[in-house]
Amino acid sequence: xxxxxxxxxxxxxxxxxxxxxxxxxxxxxxxxxxxxxxxxxxxxxxxxxxxxxxxxxxxxxxxxxxxxxxxxxxxxxxxxxxxxxxxxxxxxxxxxxxxxxxxxxxxxxxxxxxxxxxxxxxxxxxxxxxxxxxxxxxxxxxxxxxxxxxxxxxxxxxxxxxxxxxxxxxxxxxxxxxxxxxxxxxxxxxxxxxxxxxxxxxxxxxxxxxxxxxxxxxxxxxxxxxxxxxxxxx
Amino acid sequence: xxxxxxxxxxxxxxxxxxxxxxxxxxxxxxxxxxxxxxxxxxxxxxxxxxxxxxxxxxxxxxxxxxxxxxxxxxxxxxxxxxxxxxxxxxxxxxxxxxxxxxxxxxxxxxxxxxxxxxxxxxxxxxxxxxxxxxxxxxxxxxxxxxxxxxxxxxxxxxxxxxxxxxxxxxxxxxxxxxxxxxxxxxxxxxxxxxxxxxxxxxxxxxxxxxxxxxxxxxxxxxxxxxxxxxxxxxxxxxxxxxxxxxxxxxxxxxxxxxxxxxxxxxxxxxxxxx
Amino acid sequence: xxxxxxxxxxxxxxxxxxxxxxxxxxxxxxxxxxxxxxxxxxxxxxxxxxxxxxxxxxxxxxxxxxxxxxxxxxxxxxxxxxxxxxxxxxxxxxxxxxxxxxxxxxxxxxxxxxxxxxxxxxxxxxxxxxxxxxxxxxxxxxxxxxxxxxxxxxxxxxxxxxxxxxxxxxxxxxxxxxxxxxxxxxxxxxxxxxxxxxxxxxxxxxxxxxxxxxxxxxxxxxxxxxxxxxxxxxxxxxxxxxxxxxxxxxxxxxxxxxxxxxxxxxxxxxxxxxxxxxxxxxxxxxxxxxxxxxxxxxxxxxxxxxxxxxxxxxxxxxxxxxxxxxxxxxxxxxxxxxxxxxxxxxxxxxxxxxxxxxxx
Numbered sequence: 001x002x003x004x005x006x007x008x009x010x011x012x013x014x015x016x017x018x019x020x021x022x023x024x025x026x027x028x029x030x031x032x033x034x035x036x037x038x039x040x041x042x043x044x045x046x047x048x049x050x051x052x053x054x055x056x057x058x059x060x061x062x063x064x065x066x067x068x069x070x071x072x073x074x075x076x077x078x079x080x081x082x083x084x085x086x087x088x089x090x091x092x093x094x095x096x097x098x099x100x101x102x103x104x105x106x107x108x109x110x111x112x113x114x115x116x117x118x119x120x121x122x123x124x125x126x127x128x129x130x131x132x133x134x135x136x137x138x139x140x141x142x143x144x145x146x147x148x149x150x151x152x153x154x155x156x157x158x159x160x161x162x163x164x165x166x167x168x169x170x171x172x173x174x175x176x177x178x179x180x181x182x183x184x185x186x187x188x189x190x191x192x193x194x195x196x197x198x199x200x201x202x203x204x205x206x207x208x209x210x211x212x213x214x215x216x217x218x219x220x221x222x223x224x225x226x227x228x229x230x231x232x233x234x
Numbered sequence: 235x236x237x238x239x240x241x242x243x244x245x246x247x248x249x250x251x252x253x254x255x256x257x258x259x260x261x262x263x264x265x266x267x268x269x270x271x272x273x274x275x276x277x278x279x280x281x282x283x284x285x286x287x288x289x290x291x292x293x294x295x296x297x298x299x300x301x302x303x304x305x306x307x308x309x310x311x312x313x314x315x316x317x318x319x320x321x322x323x324x325x326x327x328x329x330x331x332x333x334x335x336x337x338x339x340x341x342x343x344x345x346x347x348x349x350x351x352x353x354x355x356x357x358x359x360x361x362x363x364x365x366x367x368x369x370x371x372x373x374x375x376x377x378x379x380x381x382x383x384x385x386x387x388x389x390x391x392x393x394x395x396x397x398x399x400x401x402x403x404x405x406x407x408x409x410x411x412x413x414x415x416x417x418x419x420x421x422x423x424x425x426x427x428x429x430x431x432x433x434x435x436x437x438x439x440x441x442x443x444x445x446x447x448x449x450x451x452x453x454x455x456x457x458x459x460x461x462x463x464x465x466x467x468x469x470x471x472x473x474x475x476x477x478x479x480x481x482x483x484x485x486x487x488x489x490x491x492x493x494x495x496x497x498x499x500x501x502x503x504x505x506x507x508x
Numbered sequence: 509x510x511x512x513x514x515x516x517x518x519x520x521x522x523x524x525x526x527x528x529x530x531x532x533x534x535x536x537x538x539x540x541x542x543x544x545x546x547x548x549x550x551x552x553x554x555x556x557x558x559x560x561x562x563x564x565x566x567x568x569x570x571x572x573x574x575x576x577x578x579x580x581x582x583x584x585x586x587x588x589x590x591x592x593x594x595x596x597x598x599x600x601x602x603x604x605x606x607x608x609x610x611x612x613x614x615x616x617x618x619x620x621x622x623x624x625x626x627x628x629x630x631x632x633x634x635x636x637x638x639x640x641x642x643x644x645x646x647x648x649x650x651x652x653x654x655x656x657x658x659x660x661x662x663x664x665x666x667x668x669x670x671x672x673x674x675x676x677x678x679x680x681x682x683x684x685x686x687x688x689x690x691x692x693x694x695x696x697x698x699x700x701x702x703x704x705x706x707x708x709x710x711x712x713x714x715x716x717x718x719x720x721x722x723x724x725x726x727x728x729x730x731x732x733x734x735x736x737x738x739x740x741x742x743x744x745x746x747x748x749x750x751x752x753x754x755x756x757x758x759x760x761x762x763x764x765x766x767x768x769x770x771x772x773x774x775x776x777x778x779x780x781x782x783x784x785x786x787x788x789x790x791x792x793x794x795x796x797x798x799x800x801x802x803x804x805x806x807x808x809x810x811x812x813x814x815x816x817x818x819x820x821x822x823x824x825x826x827x828x829x830x831x832x833x834x835x836x837x838x839x840x841x842x843x844x845x846x847x848x849x850x851x852x853x854x855x856x857x858x859x860x861x862x863x864x865x866x867x868x
Contacts, residue, residue, distance in 0.1 A: 027250075035251050086310050087468045097310070098264065098293050129592055132561050136590035137660065138612035140582065147598060179295045182278070198273040199412035199435035 007205035011213075014206060021183075026210065029187040032100055033168040036107035040167075041160050043108075044115030049145050051116075052123035053131075063120065069113030074106075075172025081106045082176045098179035103187070106173040111163035118162060122155030123148055157226035161219050168215055188214075261290045263473035266311030268382060269410050271456070272296035274430040274502065276493060277315075284480050290473055300380035306330055306459070309466025313474040314459045315481070317382040320389075322457050331459040337481055338490050338503045339455045341429050342386055344446040345415070345439075347422040354424075360449040364394045371403045373423035377414050378406025386454060387426045393451070415439055428454060430494070430502040456503075458482075511573070512537040512696050513558065513664060518567030520553050527553045528720035530567070535664075540690070540697040542707040545717035546739055551700035552668050554717065558698060559666045560584045586613065589662035593669045595649040597641040602633065602652050605641050609660040627659040631685050647678035654682065658689055665690070667699040671706060683709060704743055708732075716740050737865055741786045747824075747834040748787040751867070754779050761859060767830045772806040773862035782867040791861035792835035794825065796845055798854040808856040809833070813849055816842075827855050 014022040051062070084090055085097040096102045126148050134144055149156060171189035178185030180194060188211040195204035271277060272294065281292050295302075295311060299318050305311045307330050314331065316322065325331045344363055346354055352370040354363045367374055377384040391398060398404035405423070407414045411431040418425040419439045432444070446452070458481045463471035480486065487505055494502035514534040520527045528550040535541055543551050556562040558569060560581045569576045576584040589609070597605045603624055610620045628634045631651045636644065644652065650670070657665060671679045687710065690697060701707050707714055708728055715725040716736055724736035735741035738749050752764035754777045761774045764783060771785055798808055811829030823842050825835050833855050837847075847853065 031251055038251075086308065088309055088466065092468070098295060127594075127596075129594060130596045132556065133590065133592055133596040134608075134612075135561055135582075136559060136585065136588065136666075137609035137656065138582075138586065139608075140612070143612055150600075151598060179293060181293050181295070184291075184293070194272070197269060197410040197412050199415070199431065199438065201438070 003201060004205065007202045007209060010202050011206035011209040015210065022207075022210070024183055025186055025188055025191050025207070026214070028100065028185075029168065029189075029211070030214065032103050032174075032187060033107060033164060036104045036167055037111055037160065037164040039104070039108045040111035040115050040163050044112045044159070044163070045119050045149070045156060048116050048119030048123055049148065052120050052126075053144075063117075066113050066117045066120070070117050072110060072113065073172065074110055074166075074170040074174075075176065077109055078106055078173030078176030081109065081173070085177065097177065098181060098185060100178070100185055102177040103174050103185060106177045107167040107170070110170065110173060111167050114166055115159045115163040118159035119152075119156055122152040122159065125155070126152060154226055157222055161222050164218065164222075165215060168218075169211065261288070261473065262293060263290050263313065263470055263477060264293045264295060264311045265313055265315060265477070266295050266297070266302040266305045267315040268299050268302055268317065269296050270381065270383065270428060270431065271315060271317070273411065273434075274428075276503070279493070280481075280486060280489060283485070284477060287480070288473075288476055290476070292477075298379050299382045299385065306461050309461060309469055312461055312470040313477050314461065315456065316459075317454050317456045318385050319455055319457070321385070322459060325459065330462055330465060332462050333475075333478055334457050334459045335478060335482055336455050336457040336506055337486075338505055339453050340503050341447065342383065342426050342452040342454055343429055343432060343444045344424065344452075345418065345427055345432065345442045346424045346445045347418075347441055348443060349422060350445070351422075352424070354445045356445060356447075358446060360390055360446050360451050361394045363446050364390055364396065367424055368394075368396050368398060371401070373421060374398065374404050375414055375418040375421065375423040375425040376404060376406045377411065378408050379410075381411075382454060383411060383426060383428060386452075390426075390451060415442065418442060426452075433494070433498045433500075433502070455506075510537050511535065512571070513698075514570045515558065516568045516570070518557060518569065519565050520550075520557055520562065521565040526720060528557070528717075530554065530720075530722060533715070533722060533725075535696060535698060537696055538694045539713065540699070540711045542711035542714045543698065543700040543717055544702070544704075544707055544714060544740070544743055545700075549717040550720040551717055553720075555590075555666050555668050555698060555700055559588050559590050559664075561590070587663045588666060589657040589660055589664075590666045591654055591657045591668070591670045593672045595653040597644075597649060597652060597656075599642055600640070601638050602628075602636045602641060602644070603638060605652055606656045606659055609656060613660055615660075623659050627655045627689075630689055631655045631682075646674060647682065650674060650678070651682055651685075654686055658686075658693075658695070661693065662695060664696045664698065667697065669700055669702060672702060676705075679703075679706070704745060707743075734863055735786065735865070738784050738786075741784070741863070741865065745788070746786040746863070747789040748785075748792070748832075750785045750787075750831055752783055752785055754781045754783060762864075764864075769809060769830050771862065772859040773864050774859050775864050777864065777866065784865040784867055786863040786865065787833075787857055787861055789824070789834045789836040792833055792855055792857045794827070794835055794837060794841075794845065794847065795854045795856065798856065803856060804858065805856040806859040807862075808854060810852065810854055813847060813851045813853060816847065816849060827853065829855060 081102065082097065085102055086092055087095060087097060096105070131144065134147060139147070169189060171193055174187055175190050175193065178190065180186050180190040188207050192204045192207045195207065267277065277294055281294065284290065285292055295305065299316055302314060302316050303321055303325060306314045306325060322334060326334050344354070344360060352367045352372040354366060376387055407417055411427055412435060414425060415427055415432065415435055416438070417423070419441045422441065458478050460471070460474040460478055461469050463469040490503050490505055491501065494500060511534050515530050516532060518528065518530040543554065545551050553562065557564050560576060571584060571587065606624045606627060607620050610623060625634070628637055631654070633648060633651050633655070636648060641649065641652065654670070683706070699710065711728060713726060714728050714731045716723050718737065724731065724740060731740065732744045735744050735746060741749055750766055752766040752771060754762050755765045756763040757777065757779050761772060762777050764771050764773060764785060773785060777783060809829035811827040811833070813825060814828045815826040817824040822836050822838055825837060825847065827833050827835065835855060
């Protein structure tokens with residue numbers, strides 16, 4: 001119990017004193033996870049729209065594939081990407097291994113199935129008749145997309161929060177493809193691993209607390225957007 | 235009111251997203267090392283000096299010893315800083331490494347619970363101690379992760395003519411040194427650790443005490459090996475050589491001698507010949 | 509009056525099941541046509557296909573004598589608009605809902621507000637302009653839905669059971685406002701409905717759909733007088749639909765047996781045919797004393813009054829004469845005859861008022 005209280009104190013101290021190492025790690029984590037969530041959201045939501053509207057023979061198979069991808073263990077994704085990015089490997093000439101970009105790629109790979117899967121379900125809930133009504137009023141595919149996005153805001157934002165939550169909190173992929181290099185690819189989660197491996201548990205927990213605080217803040221903002229103008233009763 | 239702030243906030247936001255933290259540039263050296271080397275903090279001290287001196291950006295990839303060696307064999311790192319002499323010799327013999335230089339050592343110690351059920355005495359040598367533990371079937375916690383520490387531990391069992399693998403009293407954690415010490419502390423087990431990690435965690439390990447310390451068999455030698463550029467085109471041979479020379483320079487030798495004095499009142503590492 | 513829409517050999521199949529099969533159907537410009545039929549008859553499929561929202565399996569649709577398959581469906585749809593039973597409004601203001609179609613169809617931005625204000629005024633919902641759609645009552649939301657469909661100035665307006673979820677009073681008001689806009693702009697209307705008042709009030713012609721096929725079409729007077737089947741009969745308000753078998757055929761008329769009584773009707777039917785005899789309740793009179801020679805009615809029966817219901821303007825009286833007959837009589841008549849429950853009375857109707865349908 002003491003260690004938790006101590007950790008809270010450490011966390012506060014690090015934040016208030018603008019400790020350089022800590023802030024480097026925080027901003028790096030935010031940059032990487034926000035960017036990958038952004039990319040995954042764009043890819044995932046757009047693909048979800050296309051998939052939900054079309055009926056093609058392999059649809060059920062593809063949906064099962066996506067839903068399984070949601071459960072992909074991050075460390076395995078990390079391993080696979082590492083092998084691809086090895087400088088003597090297939091994509092080696094891009095020199096991406098052990099860079100923040102590699103982490104972004106890995107996290108995008110992890111978040112996209114999550115956002116895609118939940119968004120497909122959201123769009124499929126949009127009534128067919130409503131689509132016919134909009135088409136009857138002259139809507140084209142783009143109009144349809146914007147309106148479905150707005151009407152399904154609740155679920156789509158849940159999808160984004162789920163994706164973001166998955167990547168900001170994962171450690172396996174970040175560790176493997178990033179290399180956990182201090183000041184360059186060390187993010188909150190990998191820093192927590194390092195510090196606990198060293199035995200600095202209060203610092204490790206402090207990082208953990210900061211991580212939760214950041215996730216809470218971002219989710220708070222997203223939830224505000226999600227819940228706005230959806231009041232059920234006046 | 236809200237709409238007016240939207241543009242500048244979006245601009246700042248995207249600016250923030252795309253700023254890179256540090257300049258990577260062309261002079262990059264990939265150093266393969268182990269988690270215990272990283273955890274000792276030694277590299278945090280010397281790498282910045284090297285970077286300032288040479289303008290290189292050093293990517294320290296700290297993994298288990300086994301993985302570090304495999305990365306070396308794949309040419310994914312430029313230089314290795316590890317502590318597993320038998321493996322290192324094989325590595326060089328098979329043509330993967332050049333200019334192996336052993337530059338420092340530290341000591342492993344045998345730690346045990348205050349209750350000391352195997353009745354290990356400080357004047358025992360490590361082989362005797364291991365024999366007693368096995369005879370008594372006392373709980374022994376091993377790292378079991380092919381790390382330098384683990385390899386050292388296995389070599390002692392071998393020298394003692396024992397094979398504890400599979401025995402109920404021999405448990406492998408598969409994790410780092412810090413974790414393993416904590417587990418030994420919790421479960422009243424014996425374990426081998428490097429002195430550095432033990433000293434760093436001493437406060438938390440109120441159930442463990444050092445039992446056998448100054449046996450020569452417990453010495454842990456650190457070497458620097460350049461990865462053979464003939465085998466892999468992409469290896470940065472200039473950088474590797476620079477780093478190897480740097481490690482063996484007088485400046486670093488001074489640092490090694492005094493490392494740990496301030497925090498623990500004793501040296502963590504010793505130069506070869508000390 | 510030219511034909512604005514016509515349909516030839518239209519067939520829509522889903523998983524090898526044929527939903528509708530329309531051989532020939534035409535709509536004149538500016539007319540209002542109602543489609544009636546039981547649930548599952550194919551009304552919605554028919555409307556969606558004509559609106560260009562569903563691709564038929566085979567067949568041709570002509571819009572102003574041009575085949576619509578010669579153009580992309582989205583191009584054809586620029587001439588139409590549609591309203592469904594559900595209001596399908598987006599979670600936004602009334603204004604933005606109504607302006608939707610105008611924005612989709614790229615009406616000039618400067619004209620949008622004006623057009624929306626105009627239609628809001630015509631449907632008497634100007635006060636709701638900036639209100640959120642999810643706070644509207646059912647009637648208000650329906651007005652918005654219809655306004656949204658009309659503001660884009662379609663040539664044909666399709667409606668699929670648009671008023672099913674409304675009460676009679678709200679319906680009346682909306683229909684009145686809607687008709688004004690329709691007539692002013694000479695909009696052609698095709699509407700499916702379950703409600704006979706809507707069908708009669710609004711439409712010039714009615715078509716009846718059964719199992720995907722048109723089994724009757726014509727002006728409303730025709731449908732009322734000669735309903736094609738029991739569904740249409742009860743739809744148009746025939747309360748008495750009685751099963752019987754033809755037992756005697758005379759020239760131009762017949763005798764049918766119902767239970768152990770006999771009813772005379774007109775028409776050409778064969779002996780042994782099973783038929784449905786339809787008699788409108790207004791055509792059945794009640795009398796205290798009667799003999800055959802006193803009246804030209806061929807069908808006179810004696811029975812007991814088993815129910816009297818007050819329908820406001822008249823009474824609905826049910827008499828059991830071995831089979832039930834329902835009669836509508838005025839309040840005055842009821843009082844004059846002092847009719848009460850369980851009274852024994854005579855009921856009668858002319859052979860001419862029996863409309864007969866062969867049972868299949």
